[in-house]
Amino acid sequence: MARIWRFGANVNTDQIVPGRYAPYMLKSEDELRNYPFIEARPEFATTVRPGDLIVAGPNFGCGSSREYAPLALKMVGIGAIIAPLFARIFYRNALNLGIPLFEADLTGELADGQEVDFDVTTGTLATQNRAIQLPPPPSWVREVWAEGGIVPYYRKYRRFPGAGVETHG
C-alpha cells in the first residue's frame, strides 16, 4: 500500500528543500534524505515510506532550479508525483533522476493519509472503492524511467530523449 501525501497548488522547491539544507550547506549529501519538506511538513521525512505518492495541485516544483529538491524525494523512495501541471525545471530534474511524474488532478479525489494500491508501470491507482487510470506518459519518458534516469539513459544510447516529438521540458 502507498500513502497519499496531499499538497496544494504552487508547491515551490524552497518548500521541498529550503536553501539552507542544500548539500552545499551539509557535511555530506546523504544528510539530504532528512530534509524533504523539513519546514512545510516536518513529519514527512520521518514517516514517509518507499513507494508513497505525492498528490498535489498545479505548478508543483516552481521556483529554484535546485535538483536537490527532487533528489531528496528520490532518496526517501517517493513512488510517483501526481499533479495537473509541473514547473518545467522540476519536470526535467525529476525526469533526469528517474522519478515518475503523472499529469492529473487527483487533489479532489484522494485524501491526505489515504492508503492506495499503485502500479507505476500501468499507471493505475486503486482505492477501496475504485480504480483510477492515470494518463500514460510519452514512450520516451518511460524509456528514461526504465534506465533509472537520464545519465544511465545517455550512457546507453548516447543521445538525448524525445528529440523530434512533442514534449514538455
Next chain:
Amino acid sequence: MGQTLAEQILSHAAGRSVRAGETIVAAVDLAMMHDSISPGIIKILHHELGADRVWDPERVAVVVDHVAPAATIQNAEHQLALRRWVRTRQITHFFDVGRGISHPVLVEEGLARPGMLIIGSDSHSTAYGAVGAFGTGMGSTDMALALATGQTWLRVPETVRVQARGRLRSGVGAKDLGLRVARLIGADGATYQSVEWHGVDELTIAARMTLATLSIEIGGKAGIVPPTGAGWDAHAEQRGITAPAWLRVEEDAHYSRTIEVDLDSLEPQISVPHYVDNVQDLSNLGRIAVDVVYIGTCTNGHYGDMAAAARILKGRTVARGVRLLIVPASSEALRQATDDGTLATLLAAGAAIGTPGCGACIGRHMGVLAPGEICLFTGNRNFRGRMGSPDAQIYLGSPEVAAATAVLGYIAHPAEVVSEG
C-alpha cells in the same frame, strides 16, 4: 508566418528552422555554473558521465555568488575545490567572490549576447533575455550533460507576448511592470513558454534584467527583450557588440497570448507573502511596518536601483528600528555607485553594504530573517522561509518603494517621501 524570438534563437541553435512544440537538440553557446550547485555538477560530469573535461572551456563561465564570501567551513571547502577544478580544466571565464551575481556579471562582461542559447545552473538564468539571448535555468544533471557534450535538448516553447504601452510614471519602474504581469497571469501563466517583453525600449539593460528574471516567476522558460532601443544601443556600443542580423521581431509571429499593460496608469505593485503572484497595488496595502529593507539580487540590485534609492534617501535617514541592507548585484554596480556619490548617500542614510553577490536571497547568509520579522525586499521570491525563518514575512517591491519604506518604517509610496517630478 514569422518566428518568435525564441523560435529564431532555437532555430539557430538547432541548425534548422524550428517551430513551437518541436523537441530539438541544440548547441549551447554558453553554460554558466555557480558555486552552490557546482559540487553536484562536477560529480555527475566526471564520475557518472565519465567525461574528463568540458566540451569547450571558453564557453563555460563559473561564478562564486551564492554564498560569497563563504559562510561556513563546508562552503569554503567546496569553493576551494571549485577553484582547483577551474584551474585544472582551464576554464576561461571564472569570477570569484566579490565580482557579483552571475547574471549581471556575464552581461557586463559582454559574454551574454543577443541570439545566444545560454543555460545556467540557476533558475534566474532567464536574465540573459535582457540582452536578447535565450537564457534558461537547468538542474545539475542537465548542466553536466551540456558540459560534457556542448548540447542540450529543449522543447521549442510557445511565446506569451507582453505589450507595454505608454510611459512609466515617476516612482514606478520595471519591477512594477513585472509584478503586474505576475498578478495578471499567475505563477504558472507562462509555464513551458517563453515571454517576450515589448514596449520597453526605453529601459536600461539592468531594468530589462528585472523583467527577464521575473519571467521565471510566471513559469517562463525564457524571458526575452528585443535588443533594440536606447538602453541596448548604449550597452552594445560600450562593448563593441552587435545583435545578429537574423534576430529581429517579426510582427506576424504567432503568440499564444498577448498581455497588455498600460504604463501610464501603473502604480507601485507589492507582492504579498508567500507567493510572487500574490500582488496588490501598494495603495490598497494598508500600513505594514517592517524590520528590514533589503535592496539587492539579480532582479533589483543593479547600479540604477541603488541610484534610484539614493535619490529618495538623499538627506534623509533610515527610520529608527529599521535595518537597510544593500547588496550590490555586481562589483561594477558598486564601482559606479562609488564613483558618482550614490554609495556615500546610501551610507549617510544609514545603509549597511554587503559584498556583491546573491546575499540573503537564498536564506543562507548576509542578513537572514528571524521569526516574526517583516522584510521589504527588492528580490524576486517571497516564498515562505526563502530568506531565513519560515515565520518571517517577505514583501516584494521596487527599489524606490524600498527607499521610501526605509525612511518611513512602513511600506510606502516614494511620493510620501519626495514630491513627484
